[in-house]
Amino acid sequence: MVGRTLTSVAIIGGGPGGLGSAIALSQLPCLRVTLYEKNSEPREAGAGISLSTNAWRVLDLLEASDGVWGGSKSNTHQRNAYTGKILSITQHPENSAVDQRGSIRARRARLQSALLAKVPEGVIQFNKKLVSLESLPGEGVRLVFHDQTEVAADIVIGADGIHSWLDQVVRRALFSDHQLHFTGNTAWRVLIPKSRLAHLPEITSTTAWWWGKVGHVYFSDVDDGRDKDPQFEITIRSYHEPEVVGKTVGWGIPATNQRVASRVETFDQRVRDAVSVVAEGEWREFAGFAGPRLDNITGWDKVALIGDASHPLFGAFGSGATFAMEDGWILARAIERTQFASQPAQKALEIFNLIRAPYYTRMYEHLDEVHEKLQQLQAEKEDFNHFLQAKVNHFLYADKDFIYKNDIRKVWEDYLSTE
Structure with missing residues (x-):
């Protein structure tokens, strides 16, 4: 593309990665940036999202951090789901030493709104669901959308996240043999007014993980003192759900109270009481898919995969949105x-x-190591309490500074210094 005065960039997907890419790329000269979003309006599926030092750093670079706030995770408890016993308390002092904003849990919609506010007018086109893309001879990519419109772009960015997992349009075009599988891991999420849980102060006073044998429950604030009607997140995960062919593809689909409550019926009464305040129709279900690692996250010399499209891990580190924004900035x-x-x-x-x-x-290698160690513990046939304490002590707090303290600007500067 040497000598061309204008390079066209097509971004597929309007999640945090796509929006962050649109912000960063729109600041460059000689680029025509268009983001194609399949929904008819901005829409965010999910509940809360965790943001740590790595997130603040990239949000600062995108000039979007002022629009993001949430509940502090400075006081995080790990508990036995059956007895409520506190196994560990983390104060996250490492975050305050690096960034006073610390680690927070925010509404996903709030992050999306902060990013949307920084995308230049006219960049986003809605009602554009991608159905195919084709490498053109020489230069460029042809994109075909569900409404039968076609466009050509010099560079394509696959930022369609979970939709890439299910529809696999961009990644399938590049890597046709790359297959995803249902992990058996399913999450049910909801945001409710914190006032509904006023009778359960032990639930609402901290961020907490309640760990069971085949699942866990996560509780967290997603707002802070500036919100008049603060919301509270409840997420329930089950590790061994059966796959239903043709149906186990849900991402944000409604789930009944009975279906969700049945996953915690042996948990501590406080957990069950918290789950019981959710009104019928409020739960949303998210099925987990994963796939083998990709050695390359680009293809055709003109397509890049970012965020979940390039590493389908189903929230293994709780920082997927940040990864995607870092990708777009780099x-x-x-x-x-x-x-x-x-x-x-x-x-x-x-x-x-x-x-x-x-x-x-490196992330995949870390997950492989943790998985191997957990299997070793299980093979020793220790009782659940011993296994859970070991999991908390040795694995949940394993060194992951390369993720949560990642400084993406320094990563780029290091590359330049060694180029």
Whole structure:
């Protein structure tokens, strides 16, 4: 693309990764950026989202951090789901030392609104569900949408997250043999007024994980003192749900109270009481899919996968939105660098892959190590209390600074210093 005065970039998906990419790329000259979102309006499925130091750093770079706030996670408890016994309390002092904003749990919709406010007018096109893309001879990609419209772009960014897991349009075009599978892990999520839980102060006073044998429950504030009607998050996970062919693809579908309550019927009474205040029709179900790691997260020399589209881990680290925003910011820096040097877009994607693919490989390696150690513990046939305490002590708090303290600006500066 050397010599062209205008490079067209198509972003597929309007989640945090797509919006962050649109913000970062729209600041560059000689780019025509368009974000294609399948929904008819901005829409965020889910409940809360965790944001740590790595998130604040990239949000600062996108100038969107002022629009984000939530409940503090500075006091996080790990509990036995059956007895309520507190196994560990974490004060997150490492976050305050680096960034006074600390680690928070925020409404997903609030993060989306903060990012939307920074996307230039006219960049987003709604009602654009991608159905196929094709590499054009020489340069460019043809994209075909559900409404039968077609466009051509020089660079395509697959930022469709969970929809990429299910529809797999972008990734399937690049890697046709890459298959996803249902993990058996299913989550039910809801945000409710905190006032409904006023009779359960032990539930609402901290962020807490209540761990069971085949699932867990997560409680957290998602608002702070500035909200007149603060919301509270309840998330229930089950680890061994059966797959129903053709139906186990739900992402944000309604779930009945009976279905959800049955997953915690042996848990502590306080957990069951909290679950019981949720009104019928409020729960949303999210089925977990995962797939093998990708050695490369680019293809055709003109398509990049970011966020969940490139590493389907189903929330293994609770930082997927941040990963996606980091991806988009690095890709923008790579394109800026190659534009300045009058290099082709292919070089920008090579730089992006060189920086980000090893980062995701490291995450997979960490998960492999934890999984192996947990299997060893289970093979020792220790009782549940011993297993749970070991899990909390040795695995939940294993060193993950490379994730939660990641400084994406420094990552880019380190690349430049060694280029």
